[in-house]
Amino acid sequence: MNLILFILAAILIIGGLYYWLVVVTEGVFLGRRVVVWLYDITAHKYDRIKEFDAEAEQFFVIRPLLRQLRHIPAPRILDVATGTGRLPWFLLHEPSFHGRVIGLDASAGMLREAAQKLRPFHHRASLVQQTADHLPFPAHTFDAVTCLEALEFFPSDIQALQEMVRVLRPGGILMVTRRCGREAKTFLHHHHSPTQFEAILTRLGLTNIQTRPWQLDYDLVIATRPAI
Template identity: 45%
Template structure:
């Protein structure tokens, strides 16, 4: 009898660990265990996921590139970029002429990403940092994306708030909402379809559109309202043309702010040094800017 009890106990512990570490990917344990688990699987992440390039072009690359038509030199931020599936889909679009900042807190995922995107290294800047707080000023990016990641972060609302803070007024937000039967095993971490739309609307987002995508995820598109936009104002491309530096002269690392004090950096060799507090953040040999 005690033997059976021990067996049952071991089975329960096994199930619990499977749920915490495999199904929930460490999300109830905090952001560092999540990053640690992603680092473990980084080298075979794409083999596990088996993304189809045509689908990523159709659902991600093409609509994003089209939405940026008319915005000169757009800058896109991909939060929790993983192995940079979205940057790759976008860079492959001939219509897309912008730059992408790709951020993640799993260093090895970023290293793998730099390898996958070696043909586009001049278009993508990789940043090793948590999603909250994001190391950028308010209203910086034309598009902010975050795919398949909110449920693995400590707090979806905080992450969403950060994404919207750095998005320009009138900018496009593309995020995913975890759906599918397995979402019940991530209780407290997911939202119903309606609940997620309500959440975005509560943040003031407009034109919220849910698009059924993969079995586990919906794509959710929305716009950050632009209070200054009236019919008298000149079209966005003209306004941005005046306000923004040109693509040739903009180095996306100039957009970064010191995570400790929010000040811009100076680039000194293979590092960024904060102009105010003097903290020094290395740039890896693979080009990843290491803010963590």
């Protein structure tokens, strides 16, 4: 009897740990290579799982971003952790967008999916395989930097945010997501309350910080790098 209870307890503990480490936090406590490997092996089904709704994407993400950039005829946008190219794809379908977009991601598998989708827009979209902690661009390059549903999976979200601010030109726009909802606190130090997150952005020199509820698991946060 004791042995059966012991085995049941062990199964529960191992199963719970697996669920937390792999399913909920997607490998972030096992290191960057594990996170990227998990995305590599699931890239082919990512879009099917996410079922993005074109109208919702345009309404909540693309148009608010373009409203902030309306005074720039052809904005240059960097999408960090672009995955299968969600943001570039919806951005390039918006007739009022005449700019260019670069999608950066660490996962070759996710970028392969993105490359297929973005092929019709190859003259205005490019993809780069790189991690978010060292962005391979000079300072002040982009009119906007975006990063959707990814900060909590980086080894250091603060280092990645520093890099995003570095490559943003003065007056440029940062659009990122903050993990919220039921599972957010299980990310431990990778989780920030709205106040903490806004304080991080303020320390990085950003202003006009607006946090907007977006999805069950994510707030959308928009901020400006002040003009010099």
